[in-house]
Amino acid sequence: MIDLVGTVELNEITAAESGRRYGHLRLRVDHLPEVQPGQFAMLKACGAIEPLLRRAMAYYKVAATTDATRIEFIYQIIGRGTEALARLTPRDKVECLGPLGVAFDLGVAANREVVLVAGGAGSPALYLLAAALVEREIPTRLFLGGASRGDLCGLSDFRDLLGSNRVVTATMDGSEGWPGFVTAPLEDHLATTSGTPLIYACGPDPMLHRVARIAAERKVPAQLSLEAPMACGFGICVGCAVPVRADCQEGFVYQKVCTDGPVFWSHDLAW
């Protein structure tokens, strides 16, 4: 973890058919410790006092050269913090604390088929993971859902990486792929595939709950990357609590999404 000042190189705002807006931010930093797939950064414009707190964003892409590292984020514009990110222009300075959090466990993926499930702004958190899986030659399939075609964040990058036939899409308005929730094609796939695949998922809470239930029903192990409101992102505020099963009277304890996660095994969560 290191607190860096990054320089904005690109900040492209797009609007989806659903009306939602997204930003694609690229920062240049001098030096960055190695980022593991699933880790995140805490971001805000340098010195900004509105909003006060930084916002958590998963690293989408990281490219290091000898002189600098370029890091990319894709963010959905939903409130004060992300509106402020959307106002950044090239050469602006950004405070960028990271890399933070526990990454996806890749060790367990060997000799298995991997299924990635993403919804909306959850897909950026899976790109580095997908790249690492491809590098290890682990067969990987992505189920990517969103409200409309424009909400399928990173779709073309994922298609380039995995091959179009390994990216299954679903949209609520039917503008791309399966109509409806992404969990429908996921269930369809799990019903027909042989062996025990491994699921990695990131997306809105209702989607993750559904994925957790499907995984439990089919006895498929799943790692979920969670979101929580975060004040610090590095373990000191204890604001980002999530109930995790524990051997105690109440059956659970609160763990911190920022430092104990954001990636958790689905069967450990006591939501």
Next chain:
Amino acid sequence: MSNQTIEEKSPTDLLAIEIAGIRFPNPIWTASGTCGYGLDMAELIDLDRLGAICTKGLSARPLRGNPPWRIVETHGGMLNAIGLQNIGARAFINEKLPLLRRYQARVIPNVFGYTIDEYIEAIRILEDGEGIAGYELNISCPNVKAGGESFANDPRQAAEVTAAVRRVSTRPVIVKLSPNVTSIAASALAVEAAGADALSLINTAIGMAVDVNTRRPRLANVTGGLSGPAIKPIAVRCVFQAARAVRIPIIGIGGIATIIDALEFIIAGASAVQVGTANFYDPTASMKIIDGLADYCRQHGLRSIGELVGTIRLDQ
């Protein structure tokens, strides 16, 4: 003494202070609940340069804390209802303290309980720990309903818990006051009379935020403690009023994020200050303030930061 001599003084000479017989390398501390158990900050700041670390509130037994959502950002600040989740005093001295006391920063466990006996129990456990400079009593946490009002709400109860802890503690006791009272001077006087060695103030101001779509409170606990720059003027006022009421040293807390903030508190009467919420969004804020304080002393011809304490001018 000439300006030149001041120029030559090291930051330690300029910034060292003494509170309740304990020497601190400087008056910049980190506030309870905003720096974990201190160690979590070690990757980002130099704990050897900090005056002291006030730990997350510790109780005799571990506490699970409140359900989420526990925090919400408001304008210029945030509300929290963490529910005092902590590992317990015993785990603190076994697991955290041995690592923490390797640093120069003084260690000040923040202590709370739901009854006077629970305070005493926690202090008794902590008395076993080595390398503790003193205790900070949280008598004012607005988040936990202990079958009634908090100790801080009633000067008599505040005095009672202070006296009880004073009797069992071999170390200095700093009592942390709440702004959620009618008269901060009355609270300050009551705990001073009960034997407090110093006061720290303020704890968070009780607040609330509502989600207009769901019409639900935005915190699961309904209300929470407001912190950050938004509460600074209230905190400066409280320090000013308390400093005029008592003779014991005062440690100022509330929205401190910059050197100017820290100076305001010191001039209003604080011998030291604590950086809280700023640690979340600017983890190196305390270091920048320490650097700035030494510069300020040199520029203003102060031989020691102590010369500035309570020098507010009220003449026309």
